[in-house]
Amino acid sequence: xxxxxxxxxxxxxxxxxxxxxISLTVEQGEVVTLIGSNGAGKSTTLRxxxxxxxxxxxxxxxDGEDITRVPAHxxxxxxxxxxxxxxxxxxxxTVRENLDLGxxxxxxxxxxxxxxxxxxxxxPRLKEREKQKAGTMSGGEQQMLAMGRALMARPKxxxxxxPSMGIAPILVQRIYETISEINRNxxxxxxxxxxxxxxxxxxKRGYVLxxxxxxxxxxxxxxxxxxxxxxxxxxx
Numbered sequence: 001x002x003x004x005x006x007x008x009x010x011x012x013x014x015x016x017x018x019x020x021x022i023s024l025t026v027e028q029g030e031v032v033t034l035i036g037s038n039g040a041g042k043s044t045t046l047r048x049x050x051x052x053x054x055x056x057x058x059x060x061x062x063d064g065e066d067i068t069r070v071p072a073h074x075x076x077x078x079x080x081x082x083x084x085x086x087x088x089x090x091x092x093x094t095v096r097e098n099l100d101l102g103x104x105x106x107x108x109x110x111x112x113x114x115x116x117x118x119x120x121x122x123x124p125r126l127k128e129r130e131k132q133k134a135g136t137m138s139g140g141e142q143q144m145l146a147m148g149r150a151l152m153a154r155p156k157x158x159x160x161x162x163p164s165m166g167i168a169p170i171l172v173q174r175i176y177e178t179i180s181e182i183n184r185n186x187x188x189x190x191x192x193x194x195x196x197x198x199x200x201x202x203x204k205r206g207y208v209l210x211x212x213x214x215x216x217x218x219x220x221x222x223x224x225x226x227x228x229x230x231x232x233x234x235x236x
Contacts (some may be wrong), residue, residue, distance in 0.1 A: 009058030020212040033199040036209035079156030091135025102152030140171030196233035
């Protein structure tokens with residue numbers, strides 16, 4: 001049984017059908033990527049999985065449990081955490097306060113302190129800026145914070161939405177090294193990314209989305225050599 005099974009989901013924004021029957025699976029321990037151009041439905045797929053944009057049809061199953069109609073705040077309890085596009089850190093809160101918020105549902109868990117130290121090991125810059133307001137940090141630092149905040153929920157499945165967007169190239173490389181490390185430490189990851197080079201490097205499998213549909217899927221190594229993927233997403 002896959003950790004995540006998404007079957008024929010549809011989603012709408014008003015009268016616009018953004019997802020037109022998306023199906024995908026993520027196995028325990030994998031990094032799986034969704035690639036595609038703007039408007040392809042990548043972020044909406046993550047929003048449908050997390051209940052932020054509820055699916056109008058189809059099913060979402062996590063670890064054998066159907067969560068299609070489960071409210072978003074309850075889905076976090078089922079072990080799914082999202083690091084959203086645009087980061088959405090709380091700018092007037094400190095780094096530490098943002099991280100503590102990620103562990104809100106675990107606030108009586110004695111292991112929170114150890115998890116916080118592991119976040120600081122993954123992202124030493126966050127430790128340096130623990131008392132700094134999130135809104136005063138760079139885009140790359142805020143991305144680290146958004147990822148750390150999601151990890152503080154101890155998710156079975158981490159959803160990463162455009163982690164390289166608006167970030168200096170030197171920090172993008174560091175963030176992707178950290179994504180690999182997070183996965184090696186046992187966290188399963190579903191990654192949405194426009195930068196297909198980075199996404200296919202770090203993932204095991206991938207899905208190519210166009211206008212709300214999956215048009216291609218396979219091993220990341222195979223997608224990298226596919227002529228259409230190279231032409232459309234790899235600059236070949």
